[in-house]
Amino acid sequence: MADMINIIGAGLAGLSAALTLAEKGIRCRLISAQSSERAQSVLAEGGINAALDTMGEGDTTALHCEETMKGGVMLADPYAVEGLTKHAPDVVRKLAELGVPFNRNEDGSLMLRSFGGQKKKRTAFAKSSTGKMIMTALIDAVRRYEAEGLVERLPRHRLIRLLINDGECAGVRVKECCGGTVRDLAGAVILACGGLNGFFPSMTTGTTTNTGTPAAVMFTQGLLFANLEMIQYHPTTIAIPGKRCLISEAARGEGGRLFSLKDGEKRYFMEEKYPTLGNLMPRDVVSREMFFEMRRGGEIFLDMTGITEEVWEGKLSDLREEIMHYFPLDPKRDPIPVQPGIHYFMGGIYVNRLHETNIDGLYAAGECACQYHGANRLGGNSMLGAVYGGMTAAQTASGYKRRNHNGDRDFTGRDEYDCEASAEFSRSMGYILREGLGIVRTESGIRAAIESVEALGYANEAEKAKKALAEAMLYSAFGRMESRGAHYREDFPETFAGFKKTTVSEYNGGRVRVTFADLPERNDNADQI
């Protein structure tokens, strides 16, 4: 049994891992730059998927699995997705037992709402603040084990680098914020450090704390990444100072409709083109259709004027307040102008279904890992993936026996990775990446971005590492000469069976290399995309 596990990140995946370990009696450290209340997970809105079948629609975990695979255009590990969806009802029931105030039906069962890419109501929710509600309950649950000494929190600490010894991750080097001490902490490591928002400063719906630097540094230390070209643009976001603000998919799940306005003509383009799921097609499809409408000169609006008073009051009151905070508009009466915005990174650290990385003693879960979502994530699956992924990573890590028996120690030397990319560097690189990795991509656009990134100078190891991971994102998009999920190539608009492979990025000898790896095959999988 593991003696001490270091968890990097105190958001949903990190808390879930900590709780799982503590319940098994295993000690862990919860290391984070800010406290859990500041984690990006509190921003999650719409809900968490589980085939609880409380709405009398005959939903099954098999259908959840199938729709998650199809939503991800068959690029996720089918065995991992099967585990995720099969355990989802237990995950959500456990959260309810911890006290997450989910909306409920009159009979007391959990109420479920419609979400994109799913034919059944499957998304458990607490109005449209589900992430905040789940985080509050998990923070309290973990606190019990902090008091018992099983979970040690190290807030205001940043990850500098992994300590890799003889092919094993023997611990982490962390630094206390505001110029504090640097410490080497021994033990296996679970990474739960979030997506790559820091590569797109001010352009995403996520936390502005994320710099992307630790991920980049770990990449240059030999950690493999996968599917980096798969970046989710959420259809309904608005620009607010310093970032983009999400308007939850729940708005459409509860009846909101998208239309484009051009020369005074209003078109409900999603309903026209996709009569079955309409506005609730998977996010990649909706964002792409919006892009084409906008390219034709249309302005896109989210029309929630048909939503009933009862639904506003019981399920969306917080969403309305949020919109009215930023617009002089009332969504009950006025359509809201929206645009797609970067929201989620399906790609990330390459892990198998047990959440093991390519380095012994190192695991990853949550948005920082590539697992579960393939080429496009369904709404409601991110929090599920974070909680279940954290549990799975903890379960796997708990059985790890260390080969290195180093102890904790203060580090007084100078670490070349103890630095940060400048804001100017990160902004410049973000603009380049946005051009190359937009909703619709072309070879010439990606090639131009690659040339621009390669030409960027760097002033320190953090910038050098970020440059390498940015190149890996672009090479991945360049190499995938097809369209699949969030990766749409206008020069290759079709999906090819030959590309049903994971894009794997590796840094070796100062060079970035991208290859394609086979996915585990399932014989019972009828869909042969």
Add this chain to the structure above:
Amino acid sequence: MLIRFEIIRRKSPADKPYTVSVEYETDGEETVAGALTELNVSAFADDPIEWESSCRQKKCGACAMLINGRPGLACDAWLKDLPEGTVRLEPLKKFPVIRDLTVDRSVMLDNLKQLGAWLRDSAVPDTTGVAYDASRCLQCGCCLEVCPNFYAGGEFFGTAVLAPASRLIAEAPDTDGKRLYGAYSEHFYRGCGKSLACRDICPAGIDMERLLVNSNAAAVWKRKFRRGKK
């Protein structure tokens, strides 16, 4: 509009605070958080102001500070809404300063630990909406800043524990109830002077009075206002 920011800085807890001033041209359509971000890559590029920030949409509580003497979130303070002229930014005063506008708010988490703010057994679903409202607490500390009864290290833990405790009390099974009621009475009910300053300052707009009524009823008067129950 032209704003003169006066920012109280401090290099470390051991150093003395000092004030820096800088002029900032803006159309007003941004927040204090946006201005601090820009100032850190322009006027203060060589020595950035240390301040906490994360969500930028008043959902995480990181950027709480004193803005013209009033505690609030920097991401919720629009420049166009502030009086023209000088805007003074200071760290919250009831918490130890780490550097510049960053303070150590761990006393809130320590207090919650001391209170025993968790459930041991399965929650009882709350049908009143209290658990939902209480769960929205950001742990930003603004309520403690204005509270006449709270000081760090005291036995009265303030509204920053009222909200989490109210969530737990609203959902507590009988096996957890007794423990939570006792801790609540000791660390909140007895020390609260009912100034309700916290109600007006909460950036999340949590209805503190409602939490107070519900938790007092359950913990002190042993009655729960649950729909269908007395």
